[in-house]
Amino acid sequence: MIPDSEYGPGLLAPYRVLDLTDGRGLLCGKMLADLGADVVQVEPPGGSPARRIGPFYKDEPGAERSLFWWAYCANKRGVTLDFSKTDGAALFRRLVGQADFLIESADPGHMASLGFGYSDLSELNPRLVMVSITAFGQDGPYADYAASDIVGMALGGFMHLTGDGDRPPLRVSMPQFYQHGSAAGAAGAMIAHTHRQLTGEGQHVDVSCQQAVARTLAHAPQYWDLEQTILRRMGAYRESAGGTFTRINWPCKDGYVNFQPGGGTAGAARSVRSMLAWMAEEGMGSPELEAVNWEELGYGTARAEIMEQTVAAVAPFFMTHTRNELAEGALERRILLFPVATPSDILAHRQLAARDYYDRVEHEDIGETVTYPGHFVKDLQDPSRVGIRQRAPRIGEHNREVLGGELGLNGRDLARLTELGVI
Amino acid sequence: MAGLPLEGLKVLDFCWVAVGPMTTKYLSEYGATVLRVESAKRPETLRRAGPFAGGESGVNRSGYFANYNANKYGLSIDMSHPQAPELILRIAEWADVVTENFTPGTLERWGLGYDELSRVNPRIVLFSASMLGRGGPMQTQPGFGAVLSSLAGYTNIIGWPDRGPVNPYGAYTDFVCPKFAVSAILAAVDRQRATGRGTHLDMSQLETSLHFGGPMLLDAGVNGREPELVGNRHPSASPHGAYPCVPDGNGEADRWIAIAAFDDAQWEALRDEIASDGITDITSGEFRTFRVRKAHEDKLDGIIANWTISYDRHELMRRLQAVGVPAGVVNDTRDLFEDPQLRHREHFTWLDHPEMGPYATDYTETQLSLTPGRLDRPAPLLGQDTEHALREIVGLSAEEYRELHDAGALV
Numbered sequence: 001m002i003p004d005s006e007y008g009p010g011l012l013a014p015y016r017v018l019d020l021t022d023g024r025g026l027l028c029g030k031m032l033a034d035l036g037a038d039v040v041q042v043e044p045p046g047g048s049p050a051r052r053i054g055p056f057y058k059d060e061p062g063a064e065r066s067l068f069w070w071a072y073c074a075n076k077r078g079v080t081l082d083f084s085k086t087d088g089a090a091l092f093r094r095l096v097g098q099a100d101f102l103i104e105s106a107d108p109g110h111m112a113s114l115g116f117g118y119s120d121l122s123e124l125n126p127r128l129v130m131v132s133i134t135a136f137g138q139d140g141p142y143a144d145y146a147a148s149d150i151v152g153m154a155l156g157g158f159m160h161l162t163g164d165g166d167r168p169p170l171r172v173s174m175p176q177f178y179q180h181g182s183a184a185g186a187a188g189a190m191i192a193h194t195h196r197q198l199t200g201e202g203q204h205v206d207v208s209c210q211q212a213v214a215r216t217l218a219h220a221p222q223y224w225d226l227e228q229t230i231l232r233r234m235g236a237y238r239e240s241a242g243g244t245f246t247r248i249n250w251p252c253k254d255g256y257v258n259f260q261p262g263g264g265t266a267g268a269a270r271s272v273r274s275m276l277a278w279m280a281e282e283g284m285g286s287p288e289l290e291a292v293n294w295e296e297l298g299y300g301t302a303r304a305e306i307m308e309q310t311v312a313a314v315a316p317f318f319m320t321h322t323r324n325e326l327a328e329g330a331l332e333r334r335i336l337l338f339p340v341a342t343p344s345d346i347l348a349h350r351q352l353a354a355r356d357y358y359d360r361v362e363h364e365d366i367g368e369t370v371t372y373p374g375h376f377v378k379d380l381q382d383p384s385r386v387g388i389r390q391r392a393p394r395i396g397e398h399n400r401e402v403l404g405g406e407l408g409l410n411g412r413d414l415a416r417l418t419e420l421g422v423i
Numbered sequence: 424m425a426g427l428p429l430e431g432l433k434v435l436d437f438c439w440v441a442v443g444p445m446t447t448k449y450l451s452e453y454g455a456t457v458l459r460v461e462s463a464k465r466p467e468t469l470r471r472a473g474p475f476a477g478g479e480s481g482v483n484r485s486g487y488f489a490n491y492n493a494n495k496y497g498l499s500i501d502m503s504h505p506q507a508p509e510l511i512l513r514i515a516e517w518a519d520v521v522t523e524n525f526t527p528g529t530l531e532r533w534g535l536g537y538d539e540l541s542r543v544n545p546r547i548v549l550f551s552a553s554m555l556g557r558g559g560p561m562q563t564q565p566g567f568g569a570v571l572s573s574l575a576g577y578t579n580i581i582g583w584p585d586r587g588p589v590n591p592y593g594a595y596t597d598f599v600c601p602k603f604a605v606s607a608i609l610a611a612v613d614r615q616r617a618t619g620r621g622t623h624l625d626m627s628q629l630e631t632s633l634h635f636g637g638p639m640l641l642d643a644g645v646n647g648r649e650p651e652l653v654g655n656r657h658p659s660a661s662p663h664g665a666y667p668c669v670p671d672g673n674g675e676a677d678r679w680i681a682i683a684a685f686d687d688a689q690w691e692a693l694r695d696e697i698a699s700d701g702i703t704d705i706t707s708g709e710f711r712t713f714r715v716r717k718a719h720e721d722k723l724d725g726i727i728a729n730w731t732i733s734y735d736r737h738e739l740m741r742r743l744q745a746v747g748v749p750a751g752v753v754n755d756t757r758d759l760f761e762d763p764q765l766r767h768r769e770h771f772t773w774l775d776h777p778e779m780g781p782y783a784t785d786y787t788e789t790q791l792s793l794t795p796g797r798l799d800r801p802a803p804l805l806g807q808d809t810e811h812a813l814r815e816i817v818g819l820s821a822e823e824y825r826e827l828h829d830a831g832a833l834v
Contacts, residue, residue: 004618011610011622027634031603035610054658055642067645071637118792137790140767145744146689150655150663151751154681155762159665160755161592162581168665169679169753172591173580173653179635181788183602188789190609191453195428195794197613203793211770211788212602214759218441218593219474221771222486224756225783226474231756232677235589238569241473248569248590249578256588258573267565268468331564338566338574340588343643343650346576346633354559357630371644376631377607378556380537380623386607 010036010385015193017101018042019076023050024209025105025133026072027182032101032189033075034376034386040095040402041076042083045421047395057366063395064365070392074361074372078393079402080423084114088422092116094407096124100196101189105133105178108143118204128202129192131185133178137208147209152177156213161220164235180216181209237307244303247311249340252318256340257326259318261310263297267334274333279317286313347371359388399423427454428794432612435514436460436495437523437530439467442568442597442628443552444491446604447522449787451494452796458514458812459495462502463805463834470805476779482805483778489802490784493774496812497803504832508534510813515540515547517817519615520608524552527562537623548611549623552604556627568594568628575632576639582652596632603631660685661716662693665753666728668736679753680736682727682743690716692746697730705730776801809833 007013012032017039019029026041033039041048053068054061083092096102102121104111111117111132118130132138135147142155153159153171163170188205196202214221223229229242236249246262263269272294279285288309297306318326323339330337339345352358359374375386403409403423417423432455436447439461451457461467469488476484500507512535515521521540523530530536530551537549551557554566572578572595582588604626611622633640642648657663663683670676684690690713697705704726709719716723731739736752743750754762760771760783768790773781779801787796813819813827827833 001619002617004614004620007614007618007620011607011614014617031606035607053638055638055646055648057645059646067641068638071641136764137768140764142764145751146747146749147751148660148683148685148749150657150665150681150683151749154665154679154753155751155764157754157756157759158592159681160677160679160753163589164583164586167583168655168667170581170583170589170665171655171681172577173650173656174636174639176635180599180602183599183606184788187449187602187605187609188787188791190606190613191428191449191789192791192794194432194609194612195791197616198431201793203791206790206792208764208768208788208790210764211768211785214765214770215445215785215788216593216595216598217756218598219472219487219490220593220756221759221785222490222783223474224760225771226476226486226779227478229474233589233592236587238590238592249573249588251587256573256578258570258578258590260567260570271565331561334563334565336565336567336570338570340573340578341576342579343576343636343640343648346574346640347644349574351555351559351561351564352630354561355556355627355630357627368645370641373630373633373637373640376603376626376634378625378627379611380557380625381621 008036011379012037015100016040016098017103018095018099019103021103021105021133022048023053023068024178025103025182025185026050027179028103028131028133028185028189029076030072030074031183031186031376034388036385037101039076040398041073041078041393043078043080043395045080045082045423047080070370071372073392074388075390076393077398077402078396079399080396082422083116085420085422087417087420089115091403091407091422093124096121096128099125099128101129101131101193103131103133103185103189108134108138122202126202127196127200129189129196129205130202131189131205131207133181133185133207133209135177135208136210138206142210147177149175149177152209153213156210157217157221158213161217161231161233163233165233169233177209177213180212181207184212245307247307250315250318252321252323252326254322257318257323257337258340259314259335259337261307261314263294268336269294269297270334271336274335275314278329278333278335279313282317282320284313284317289313361388361391363391365394396423426794427797428791430454432456433517433519434458435511435518435521437521437525439524440469440567440597441491441594442600443522443524444469445598446552446601446608447495448491448493449601449605452787452798453794454797456816457495458498458816459492459803460498460500461805463499464501466805476776476782481778486779486782489776489779489782492802493784493798494800495803496808496816497806498809498812499806499834500809501832501834502533504830506827506830506832510827510832511535512539512543513819514817516543518544518547519612520548520550522550522608526565527551527553527557541621545621546615546619547621548608548615550604550608550626551624552600552626552628554628556630557625568597571596571628571632575629576636580639580650580652583654584652588652596628599635600626600628600631603634656720657683661713661720662723662727664724664727666724666731668731668734668739677755678736680731680739681751681753683749685749689748693743693748696743696746696748697727700730702726702730772798774798774801777804806833
């Protein structure tokens with residue numbers, strides 16, 4: 001046991017992470033950094049290809065202007081290092097020797113081809129937890145397939161269930177596939193870490209983004225396994241079982257809201273009753289729906305004719321109110337309803353403001369303060385400990401600090417390595 | 424062979440519905456002892472949600488529940504019974520971690536908030552998850568992931584420009600959060616083991632989910648951008664979409680392949696495959712560069728759809744992947760069970776359940792080389808382990824157990 005006061009700030013303060021990932025894996029190290037770990041992002045000289053991912057600050061592309069990079073490299077330090085070159089590899093070995101975690105997202109086999117597969121790295125540091133984030137895992141029939149977000153969301157089973165029934169399946173139009181795998185990589189890293197802290201044994205965590213997406217499908221795979229039913233996409237509705245469905249998305253006066261009518265526990269029946277009472281107050285009540293025994297219906301299920309009656313009564317009511325009016329009324333009446341929010345709604349949301357969610361981070365290089373999503377979890381014993389502490393690194397920003405200060409290279413060494421294109 | 428990595432980690436688990444139980448399933452798969460507290464008086468939502476084994480409903484027959492609760496012990500405790508809080512504090516003395524996702528304030532009403540728990544066990548890690556977090560004007564707003572995806576910004580960006588937005592399938596945010604939750608819980612356990620310090624973690628499903636949309640929020644903040652519905656289009660790829668394929672031999676017609684070209688090499692490889700089938704329109708100058716393809720994307724999508732529709736989706740995927748074009752079949756839920764890569768990874772395993780018979784449950788997406796996870800016990804029948812867990816695991820005496828049982832606290 002060591003005194004908590006000597007542990008350092010954050011839940012993971014004592015640990016060092018080497019993050020070699022590109023745009024496919026940055027979130028994993030970001031989560032560990034948010035929890036307090038010292039995460040060093042290692043980029044090739046000239047900068048990571050993830051710096052080319054948009055959107056960009058003021059819509060002008062540039063290596064220091066990628067908002068994707070800013071979002072997923074905040075809280076990290078950054079060094080440049082070409083470890084495929086001899087001098088770079090020597091430095092890299094020293095960094096590996098000091099690291100607790102190493103995260104990478106290269107195609108399967110790439111690290112081994114450079115002499116840095118897991119077996120090589122574990123010889124340098126048997127305690128190391130190495131996390132590899134790839135589309136399909138390190139081996140298997142698809143391991144070498146080219147996978148972008150849409151390909152992964154298709155193979156993971158998400159798209160078949162999302163979109164209008166009479167149109168092609170849809171993806172979410174911001175990247176999700178590698179994010180699911182990256183977040184799972186952090187969970188896997190912590191599971192392996194827990195074992196390492198007890199036994200001293202490191203290991204290799206092999207993440208499949210396809211599996212991560214296949215695990216987002218709620219009960220749909222089980223419907224095939226147990227009832228041989230393939231659930232399908234239904235636009236504004238959700239097929240909640242074979243032959244029963246519920247409407248989720250509804251137009252209102254100035255946009256859309258999500259409201260889930262249906263029975264069951266967890267406040268679902270109460271929510272419908274409250275909605276019906278509100279409609280009655282405003283002269284738009286529905287005695288037929290009030291007579292339905294919502295309490296006895298299963299979770300998220302209602303027969304087609306009840307759903308038809310519900311839509312006939314509720315849809316016109318929503319058209320008389322704005323998203324905001326409906327959301328505020330729902331809060332008062334404990335109705336399961338949320339507005340379909342735009343990014344600016346989310347930035348202005350009063351619950352997020354009340355919880356001090358957003359962090360304002362100084363970008364002194366451009367003279368601006370930028371608003372970031374903050375704590376993904378709050379540590380109520382010390383709320384300062386999870387959240388954004390510093391902006392993403394500029395290219396090679398911490399070369400001197402990490403390679404000079406910590407590895408002991410002097411100014412001449414650094415200049416020579418720069419000339420050789422190693423850093 | 425090494426044991427399971429979380430062996431010895433003791434968890435008192437009040438989590439219910441999806442987000443919480445999926446979180447504690449990571450822990451139980453990797454060896455933690457998870458005591459899942461429910462009450463037969465109020466079977467939890469998922470026990471009443473389909474699918475059911477053989478299509479026949481029952482509190483011990485839900486596949487939705489059974490998937491997320493494998494490897495856990497099932498205890499039935501009536502939390503409204505006057506002896507319940509004292510019993511829970513006794514279990515909290517045994518536990519390293521307590522997990523819950525009730526509406527904020529529920530544990531406190533039972534006299535089981537962090538203050539009370541840490542009084543009996545100062546090392547305790549309490550993990551609380553809720554829709555919108557603790558405190559603030561909306562902490563008691565009820566909700567499910569199925570509707571929260573709208574507030575988290577997802578619904579707004581899924582859909583066709585000529586129609587309205589649609590939701591991502593299912594309780595989407597419920598499946599974003601567990602990975603963050605497991606990371607945070609085990610980070611708190613690490614600190615607990617190193618220093619003896621306890622922690623109360625407070626997770627808002629909204630706040631966590633917004634991290635998948637970080638660049639979008641920054642774009643709105645610094646550039647004032649409001650996204651529009653774009654179907655499957657992508658700002659830096661063309662083509663980028665899902666295209667129809669021939670029905671399966673069994674007549675299933677809802678068959679699609681996703682195809683994308685992000686650079687010249689991918690585009691040229693795709694174009695050459697299409698042209699080699701005699702479709703010369705694809706070599707038109709309208710599609711030569713990324714910029715001009717973007718200007719003629721409707722026409723381009725039409726040509727590609729007319730090409731894909733005469734192919735079997737798997738055959739086409741193999742052909743395009745062989746020349747380096749990102750392409751993947753759109754798997755439906757039956758396909759997931761037959762997908763060669765998921766089978767290679769042993770994504771699903773079948774557990775033999777006393778009422779349901781064999782049922783499919785999924786392994787985590789993380790494979791650990793030295794200490795892989797293990798799913799070997801089916802989800803508990805309601806209350807099946809109450810006596811075993813309280814006596815053999817927590818250490819109650821026979822008399823203490825009998826007294827609680829006879830008082831009616833264990834239902």
